[in-house]
Amino acid sequence: MSKISVLVVDDASFIRDLVKKCLRNYFPGIRTEDAVNGKKAQAMLAREAFDLVLCDWEMPEMSGLELLTWCREQDNLKTMPFVMVTSRGDKENVVQAIQAGVSGYVSKPFTNEQLLTKVKQALNKVGKLDTLMNSAPTKMNSAFGNDSLSALTGGKPAVVGGAPAAAAVNPFAKPAAAAPAPAAAPSRGLLNSPPVQAPAASKAPAGGRGQGQLRLPSGNQQCVIKALSIKEALLVVKRTDTLPQILDSAVLDLEQGDNAEIARLNGYLHAIVAHEQKADSDWLQLTFRFVDQDAQKLDYISRLIARGTAQKHFVPGA
DSSP: OOOOEEEEEOSOHHHHHHHHHHHHHHOTTOEEEEESSHHHHHHHHHHSOOSEEEEOSSOSSSOHHHHHHHHHHSTTTTTSOEEEEESOOSHHHHHHHHHHTOSEEEESSOOHHHHHHHHHHHHHHTTOHHHHTTSOOOOOOSOHHHHHHHHHHTTOOOOOOOOTTSOOOOTTSOOOOOOOOOOOOOOOSSSBOSOOOOOOTTTSOSOOOOEEEEEETTEEEEEEEEEEOSSEEEEEEEOOSSOOOTTOEEEEEEEETTTTEEEEEEEEEEEEEESSSSTTOSEEEEEEEEOOOOHHHHHHHHHHHHTTOSOTTOOTTO
């Protein structure tokens, strides 16, 4: 029996690796290929057959929506399962994708279970799930970040980095009460409104350079943006019952400027330390590293830095 083949399309190599690792761990017999954007994927689909496409929306050269539209215009690709995997999870984007013929929709960030559920549903509709399930599933972690940790470090433990003056987070300390998750903002493309509300000034640490919302697999958290570079952002978040994990895949809804513009930036947590020099710190300092290669997003970050958003002493990559 032939293997099920899946094409993973995303301009961020980190996201492609996460998705492929998840699929291979759960379905040992699956075949995965990847493409850095819609144009590359289009060329691959034109010369070979795939049973499923897992595709990002915002990519250079050709977006996921444009690739989906092209696929549905081809006689041999009209019924091929096509699942959108994107940070554009708002209602109007979902409707737009459905109208273009999408088979399923996964919002970033996501857990392994959420991704695998959509994969099974999409393949079941075309009668190929039994082929995929022919191989017994292996044991997997429910946390997406844990799988990515294994994929990127080869099983070696990761070291929590951060500012030398900050205290290490004590996992055994009693956490602060969880803050309620804010409502999702309606989408109108890369930039949209209304703004995301940051923690109250009287409660949040002083010195913030902006505000936003960090979306993690465990839930949403409001954050203060302490510093910003073209590669990463230094964030401060309120400590909750569930501590974020190194290499957790995440989305930063960044709000800046007089027009309260918001950009959805994909990335992962590179470092986590206590913001205060005590083990039971109420605030955490996170280094959020960007993975997007989309020119529009990179230009947006550059414009924010040019406006003086970035802190002068923040060293990119430190």
